[in-house]
Amino acid sequence: MxxxxxxxxxxxxxxxxxxxRLSADGRQVVATDLDVPAHRKAAQQLPPGVEVRYADLTDPIEVDALIQGIAPAAIIHLAAVIPPFIYSRKSLAEKVNVGATASLLAAAEKLPKPPRFVQASSIAVYGARNPHTHPDPLTADTPLNPADVYGAHKAAAEKLVRASPLDWVILRLGGVLTVDPAAYMKLDNLYFEGLLPVDGRLQTVDVRDVARAFAAATTADAVGETLLIGGDDTHRLIQGDVAPAMAAAMGLVGGLPTGLKGDPNDDAAWFNTDWMDTSRAQEVLRHQHHSWPEMLIETANKAGARRHLLRVAAPLTKAIFTRRAAYFGRTEPYADPWGAIAAKWADPRPEEASQ
Ligand SMILES: NC(=O)c1ccc[n+]([C@@H]2O[C@H](COP(=O)([O-])OP(=O)(O)OC[C@H]3O[C@@H](n4cnc5c(N)ncnc54)[C@H](O)[C@@H]3O)[C@@H](O)[C@H]2O)c1
Structure with missing residues (x-):
């Protein structure tokens, strides 16, 4: 151990x-991920002292060797295949999101001194959230009702963690954002955000605060708890405001098209996001350090001189993104997020529902 x-x-x-975060806190860290060139390159930038072990977690033998070799005091399990890419890779995603969780738990349980297991889950476990019929924010006790393969995988992984004899903590994350502008420029992500109902509720959180939450959860007095990880109340946002505000902070003022509202009369036609009651998580993990307005200011500062170039380019990007948007040329009054995901990637429903 x-x-x-x-x-x-x-x-x-x-x-x-x-x-x-862990390294800055003086913790001994072993980082594991797939052995691919991008990760080898990123490994060169890791803080001094962080050890790297490459492993494919879909292989139970590799998982066993990894866990027995390190015998960690705690495992923070983040590896996953997430939206939107999960929709076209359901079978691989199941092996990573559920199978790897099972292998890690089994390997960890065999250690003479079993580690604490901190599981990354998502508010996707609650399924579609129509704000007109679900006025209250999510709590840890809100019933689970996954609408897509991602929510179903996360619910299945949570069930495995709860059944394990290890000390565990489950963190259900809201919408994780970063002040690094480059991260927002991926076309698939912009397309994905553009198909979600603009009036859906989303509680965002700065990735650095998520990191604080995970680091704290390895030692906090929270064993056996499921905690909702969002930012403070300034992060209670409306879906359609998030990407345009971030883009504007980078200089792309008015550079993104406006999507469609959700159908107030169709509970299923909304995405997996909502506002969250984060009070218990904040009480035990003390993770909320970056407000939404502070994130926008920091994003603008980081963009620096590029802001002027992007400002000039905004009318052009708006014209391009408008033509590429999911609902371009369509006449329906309301967003159809699941239909639009199916059209672009694949049927998003959980395996059993789509058969
Ligand atoms: N980003 C969000 O907004 C958000 C929201 C809710 C929950 N989460 C959860 O938080 C966790 C981290 O999310 P993220 O945004 O950092 O995702 P990410 O896609 O950036 O990172 C996932 C990592 O898992 C690794 N991985 C995938 N398959 C693997 C395999 N077979 N073996 C080993 N490693 C593998 C990938 O290489 C990648 O580095 C995930 O569990 C995700 O479901 C994220």
Missing amino acids: TDAVLVTGAFGLVGSSTVK
Whole structure:
């Protein structure tokens, strides 16, 4: 047994920030992820002292060797296949999102001193959220009702964690954002955000605060708890405001098209997001350090001189994104997020529902 914290998915959005946080806190960190060139390159930028072990977590033998070799004091399990890419890779995603969780738990349970297991889950477990019929924010006790394969995988992984004899903590994350402008420029992500109902509710959170939450959850007095990780109340946003505000902070003022509202009379035609009651999580993890307005200011500062170029380009990007948007040329009054996901990627429903 070591004092090490093992972080899976360590080169992903949340993983990179979590590794940095743990390292800055003076913790011994082992980072694990797939052995691909981009991760080898990113590994060169890791804080000194962070150890890297490459492994494919869909292989139970590799998982066993990893866990027995490190014997960590805690595991932060972040590795996953997430939206929108999950929709066209359901079978691989199931192996990562559910199968790898099972393998990690089984390997960890065999250690002489079993580690604490901190599981990354998502508010996708609650399914579609029509704000007109669900006025209250989500709590840990809101019934689970996954609408898509992602929510179903996360609910299945949570069930495995709860059934395990390990000390566990489950963190259900809201919409994770970063002040690094480059992260917003992926076309698939912009297309995806553009198809979601503009008046859907979303509670965002700065990735650095998510990292704080995961680091704190390895030691906090929260064993056996399911905690909702969102930013403070300034992060209670409306879907259609988020990408345009971030883009505007980077200089792209008015550079994104406006999508469609959700259908107030169709509970199923909304996406997996809502506002959250984060009070218990904040009480035990003290993770909320970056408000939404502060994130926008920091994004603008980081964009620096590029803001002027992007400002000039805004009318052009709006024209391009308008033509590429999911509902371009369509006459329906309301957004159809699941239909638009199926048209672009694949049927988003969980395996059993789509057969
Ligand atoms: N980003 C969000 O808004 C958000 C919201 C809710 C929940 N979450 C959850 O938080 C966690 C981290 O999300 P993220 O945004 O950092 O995702 P990400 O896609 O940026 O990172 C996931 C990481 O998992 C790794 N991975 C995938 N398959 C693997 C395999 N077979 N073996 C080993 N590693 C593998 C990837 O290489 C990647 O580095 C995930 O569990 C996700 O479901 C994220």
